[in-house]
Every structure is written in C-alpha cells, then in structure tokens.
Amino acid sequence: MTDSIRIDKWLWAARFFKTRTLATNAVELGRVLQNEQRVKPAHSIKSGDVLEIHHADQIWVIEVLRISDVRGAASVAQTMYQETAASAEHRAKSAQDKKYFKEPSAALSGRPTKRDRRLLDFSRS
Structure with missing residues (x-):
C-alpha cells in the first residue's frame, strides 16, 4: 500500500464521485480544495490532509485517514475519511x-x- 495517491483517484475510491472522470472534472473546476488550496487532479494526497468537497448542493470537510486506489464496498470507503463535526452539523x-x-x-x-x-x-x- 502506498502512502500517497492522486486526489482524483482517491475521491473515486472513497465514493464521493461515481466515476474518475467526474472526480477529475470537479478538481479541475475548483470544487475540491486540499488544505484550503486549489489543486490539479494529479496532485498527491496523504493521510492527514483536509479536503473540502463541494458536490451536489453539499459541502463536505473531511480528513483523509487511509489511502487506497481500489474502489471497494461503501462500508470500506467510509473508513477512508472522517468528516469534521462542523461539516456534519x-x-x-x-x-x-x-x-x-x-x-x-x-x-x-x-x-x-x-x-x-x-x-x-x-x-x-
């Protein structure tokens, strides 16, 4: 298992987007911020990074806990990140x-x- 991965691939694996193309487009349009900064789809993320994801009328602020490039079950994908209390509220x-x-x-x-x-x-x- 690697310690960093492309942000678009991680967003797809964590099930925030149905396809990797949708994840790439969201990152390109600035709808995904890493540590409060715009990044490109090929930018690497690692555990501990904070992502702000604007997706379909919802804003998620999450902390990356695990890195995986495999899209698995939804229950496994939910263990890859933790949403902040303010974001959930x-x-x-x-x-x-x-x-x-x-x-x-x-x-x-x-x-x-x-x-x-x-x-x-x-x-x-």
Whole structure:
C-alpha cells in the first residue's frame, strides 16, 4: 500500500464521485480544495490532509485517514475519511432546511413560461 495517491483517484475510491472522470472534472473546476488550496487532479494526497468537497448542493470537510486506489464496498470507503463535526452539523442543518423549505424556482428548468411565472407570483402572494 502506498502512502500517497492522486486526489482524483482517491475521491473515486472513497465514493464521493461515481466515476474518475467526474472526480477529475470537479478538481479541475475548483470544487475540491486540499488544505484550503486549489489543486490539479494529479496532485498527491496523504493521510492527514483536509479536503473540502463541494458536490451536489453539499459541502463536505473531511480528513483523509487511509489511502487506497481500489474502489471497494461503501462500508470500506467510509473508513477512508472522517468528516469534521462542523461539516456534519452544517450538512444536517442544510438537509433540515431543504425538508421544510422548497425553493419555488427549483422545479423550473430554463426560462419560465408565462404559466410558470403566474405560479411563481401566486406562490409569493
């Protein structure tokens, strides 16, 4: 077992992204920070590094515990990192907010039609 690995490969193995290509794109777009700095997909990570992952309306702040380049079971992947307490609390609060408040425009895709606009205006009244 190695002591460092490419960040995109680790994100895929830890099951934050379905494919390695998605992990690579996220790192390239700056949605993954290592120790509060942007990195390239080929950048190496090691145990003890802190990653901030912005993925699908969620922000994970985790500490890397184990290095593995093999994508295994989800239960094994969860032992590869530990989420910070502040991050877990923030994600729980966001989930609670989403449960009780739904953004009216979230269901719309693209530009609203005349009917959509009327429904939006009606819901605000």
